[in-house]
Amino acid sequence: MAHLSEVNIQALKDQLLRYEGLSLKPYICTQGKLTIGIGRNLEDKGLSLDEVDYLLNNDITSVIAQVSTHIRVFESLSETRKIILLDMAFNLGTTGLCKFKKMLRALEAGNYSLAAAEMLDSRWAEQVGVRAHELAQKMVLGE
Structure with a gap:
């Protein structure tokens, strides 16, 4: 061999x-x-865990670059709130995240309770259920 x-x-x-x-x-x-x-x-072989991790790392690098470019308030947020926006962009795409105009205005004003309420007042929240509620709670608490 x-x-x-x-x-x-x-x-x-x-x-x-x-x-x-x-x-x-x-x-x-x-x-x-x-x-x-x-x-x-993909049907018979699929992906290995290493390949999935490699793809995820590439996707995360891409979403960080997009969000930090398109969301003005991003750099001034706490780590927890940055991760929330990145999670949302990963799920919705950056274009989808940018449609949360009221949430983004609330973030710019430092009104995290209103930002969380705006997250929950969306079709996205209905679609992702528990995920939205957990992220909204983290948005309010900042942790």
């Missing part, structure tokens, strides 16, 4: 790319399986 060190990995990657193709979004392969990347069968 050949060891990794005995195989030209780059040559193999080049060949797999040529024959499998590259898709940055999921697609259905010729065998009817949900696939992504260069032939990654």
